Amino acid sequence: MNFFEQTGKVAIGSRLRMLTDKVTEDGAQIYKLYNIDMQPKWFPVFYSLAQGEEKTITELARDIGHSHPSVSKIISEMLKKGYVKESKDKTDGRRNLVSLSKKGVEISKEIEDQLIDVNAAVEEISAQSQNKLWEAIGEWEFLLEQKSLLRRVMEKKKERDSLKVQIVDYKPEYQEAFRALNVEWISHYFTMEESDYKALDNPQGYILDRGGYILLALYEGEPLGVCALIKMDDGEYNFELAKMAVSPKAQGKNVGFLLAGAVVEKAKSLGAAKIYLESNTILKPAINLYHKLGFQKVAGKPTPYTRCNIQMELVL
Template sequence: MEFYDKVGKLAIGSRMRRLTELHMDQAGKVYEQYNVEMQPKWFPVFYSLCNGEEKTITQIAHEIGHSHPSVSTIVKEMTRKGIIEESPRKRGDARKNYVMLTEKGLSFDAPLQFQFMDVNSAIEKALAETQHNLWKAIAEWEFILEQRSLDKRVQDERKLRESKEIEIVDYDPKYQQAFRNLNEEWITTYFKMEEADYKSLDHAKEYILDKGGCIMFALDKGEPVGTCALIKMADYTYELAKMAVSPKAKGKGVGTLLGNAAVERAKLLGAKKLYLESNMILKPAISLYQKLGFKKVLGNPSPYERCNIQMELAL
């Protein structure tokens, strides 16, 4: 147990496997007490067939929540022991493999009824000795992992940790080339550079900054990995534009950080509305805008050929 004390919850899977192995070993001894030639891992399959029904491997797997390969392996093991056999009435159907309990398998039912009673009583008493109900805890753990898998939860934590290392800064002439490179990189990945792109990217100061807008950058250890701009359209409206994130920063939540920073900056600039233009093939970007609160609108004709969706956010 010293290993688990040192490692802690990182080893929860290993510890659950250890507990499973402990249960399986002791459950095997229980079957020996009742002279039943059964292995603990076979029980779910046996229980599925104990009423004499004929079932396919797929049906059994679905019923007991095991994988098809796992059930197939167990069925083969039980067949070798003479507990399961292929259904005689279904042998002609090559598309499906129906199985059923043999007479030997069905003979286990009587002794197992007493075993079930005794095991259930023993487990209830064991649970009563614990501070936490393991049965309920397992059900809760299964539920939350079904709602959001462990790998997704770890991914979220990684994004959160890495996002804390990202710094959002304002425009500086030394980042001018990065502003162009980041945007050109993502534009040419999906579309082509257009005249309006060259106008804003090559003359950012005149086209954006001097007209009351701003440009922000996301820095990862000092390196620009993302950018976005707020372009003043009218007294109380700004366009969220030129948002680009380097593929090197994928998964770090840079887009979200820039989007939130842009919304907050727009509020400070006195904006009452944010407007943007995008393309519906950019699903991650559209999803981000929706999370920020943007709604689809019918706007004025766009200077960009690639634009097929316009969105607004009331501030």
């Protein structure tokens, strides 16, 4: 069975490289067919310069979508062949400009027939194929520019990992995990405070017995995230979203979003009208998560935490 039939689309990079190698190999032979001493990899730079305008290496790299080091190397190779020349910018002596040499201009004229024939051959292949590769490449380039393949794979991984996350209610056997995850998280960024110990050392009395709730996120059975709803009786907010901590091991598994979303849904099921939280702006991923859930910045409430520099609310 053909290798690519076995692997499917996951081997797209390898297949594209093979196609590129095949076309590049033919390209080298095509230049010989027309008695032109040129390497296929030079063509984008050569063609750009053949339009007649002097350009810096940076401008060339931007025009053809290559890296600066790659274009610099190609220019060095073309200089040795005598196809290009360099000169100082008259308006800025710090800039080197590149243009075709007299020999390069002659080559640009000799290559015209070759380009006509190559274009005709590519058109012939397109006419004989059901799927239009050139148009498809353009579509892929556009789509990958909007969102890279890496980004898309990261999202698919997160979706798949999310299926392994289970949100469960607090049980006494989870007290150690509730405390450890919060201590790990708080100590990493800040200093543990008296109010932290009150909640973490006695979650039953400080949170649960007062009408609050604690949820845990289990990933393949292991507690990797915790979050609490602390009952508030200030006449404005029903609950405070607090003591949310996610293990570094859960990074990229969507644990934080699933856990926070479950806590919000829990508050809704209890008839809450508003949820309050306190955080710190150095925790950008957390702040972004809260914004994504619909929390908005508020100010003015007294806080027991020295680390708090932002207060937010969610109107349900």
